[in-house]
Amino acid sequence: MSLLVVKDLGKSFGGVKAVDGISFEIDAGELLALIGPNGAGKSTTFNMVNGQLQAERGSIQFDGQELVGLAPRQIWRLGVGRTFQIAETFSSLTVLENVQMALLSHAGQVFSFFKPARAHERQRALELLDQVGMASQAERPCSALAYSDVKRVELAIALANCPRLLLMDEPTAGMAPKERHALMTLTKKLVVEQKIAVLFTEHSMDVVFAHADRLIVLARGRLIAQGEAQDIRRHPKVQEVYFGAGTTFEQAVGAAPVLNNTLAAQGSAVSAQTALEPEVMASPLLSVARLNAWYGAAHILFDVSFQVRRGEVVALMGRNGAGKSTTMKALMGLLEARSGTVQFMERDISKEAAHRIAASGLGYVPEDRRIFTDLTVLENLEVGRQPSRHWPDGSPAPAWTIEQLFTLFPNLGEMPRRPGGQMSGGEQQMLTVARSLMGNPYLVLLDEPSEGVAPVIVEQMVQMILALKKQGVSILLSEQNLHFARLVCDRAYVLEKGQIRFSGSMAELEANEHVRQTYLSV
Secondary structure, X not given: OOOEEEXXXXXXXXXXXXXXXXXXXXXXXXXXXXXXXXOOOHHHHHHHHOOOOOOOEEEEEEOOEEOOOOOHHHHHHOOEEEEOOOOOOOOOOEHHHHHHHHHHHHOOOOOOOOOOHHHOOHHHHHHHHHHOOOHHHOOOEHHHOOHHHXXXXXXXXXXXXXXXXXXXXXXXXXXXXXXXXXXXXXXHHHHHHHOOEEEEEOOOHHHHHHHOOEEEEEEOOEEEEEEOHHHHOOOHHHHHHHHOOOOOOOHHHOOOOOOOHHHHHXXXXXXXXXXXXXXXXXXXXXXXXXXXXXXXXXXXXXXEEEEEEOOOEEEEEOOOOOOHHHHHHHHOOOOOOEEEEEEEOOEEOOOOOHHHHHHOOEEEEOOOOOOOOOOEHHHHHHHOOOOOOEOOOOOEOOOOOHHHHHHHOHHHHOOOOOEHHHOOHHHXXXXXXXXXXXXXXXXXXXXXXXXXXXXXXXHHHXXXXXXXXHHOOEEEEEEOOHHHHHHHOOEEEEEEOOEEEEEEEHHHHHHOHHHHHHHHOO
16 A cells, blocks of 8 residues: 555635646555646645645545644654755754754654753754764754755654655755755665655656656646656656746756756847947946855854946856855845955945845845745746836836836746745745845846746746846846856856855856866766
8 A cells, every 4th residue: 555645636716726636656665756847836835735725625544644734743643754846944043943943843752841952863853864964064064054065954853753755846946967966865874764655746857767667747726647758758748838938848857947048149149239339348237356255153254345336237156155145145245244345336335234225226135035925926026026116327127017027928827816925946946036036226136036936937937037138237146057047147156164265257168177076077
């Protein structure tokens, strides 16, 4: 008998069938991949299995027991663990304390007044952290971690419950290729040794093909294919809905999405169209000099200096933990401990508060999206609205209306009144970008826009950035995916351990094998 049996599962949001009658089974010791485009119903399925959403129809049986109607805590205590698409940890607690909290809950001692929480199961917590490669960072606060490391901590938290079924929602999002395979190799080892069943979603096809025992594919809430990799590799419906124009299943098995030549040509054309006068380009829109930043006592950025000129798309590249996201947070005034000079629009914003920096025309799209989940798409956009702006010479800067944004992001135009919490990860990514554009920014900081979204959405992100560039918006892009960056970026800076190790054009970066292999693992 299968450990998990799902039959005719269904869930709707405002008349939209997010999950429409899907059925599947998982055996103990099996690693099952659930793939599909953003908005296919993957996270909704996860949320019904672990009780965060109640199914409107169908059955979910775990080891013969019906889960529909049970609360998440009841399902968790039955042995169903969970990691999330956007990692959920206590950011103010240390890595060790996060795992200890999970162990306290597993032991039913959360409200014990007779034993200090910091002393509970310390050794067991360290063992779990060692399993996921995080023991060396046990005493660091989660707020100071790279996003990929937060995902590892979240896995350790899930394992603290000794689960028999583990649900992993995009477990390798934000990780470099080597890190992705290391995490999934560990997961596969746990599956085999402990007979854990794992259901995971993933957009990196190299991970899916290398580690999954079987695949099931969703599109618009329906199951369109299932079986071993070779059974669905050339499935025409899968290629149509998941990979988009010009990208085949074989191409998507690479470490990063392979995008077609049409988009590359579009990028070159837009670069030519948006070339500004030399005197305009000579004056940097953003100039950063000797930027240093700290998380607590940890020194993260070391004298980082770079520029972004008007009409440019600049890539800030590097492996996880290199300091890319920290740089963007420091620019936006989101870190208290920072030093150096940040000149934006010929004004020093180094000591200004985050809300004043945003009001000055610097937009920020964080890696973890940060939308208002209880607000609708329209309400989220209205939150970001700011007045129109002008360049120093008096000419109008790019201005955005909701109608223009719905043209740029057709998916959002189809769901204006849907709450943010009922959107897929890719749709939330689009909403975060659109909300930032409602502020009519001169320059947008984009943190990992291609991460955690389906190949067809990656194509849309490329087209979106090219459209912004054509409008004259400057972009500083934090990115690991060299394939993605080369289609949209003019220049690149490469970070390693908080220091700039390379600066130059994208062509120079691609030609520099030493830099690519040493600092990007490409």
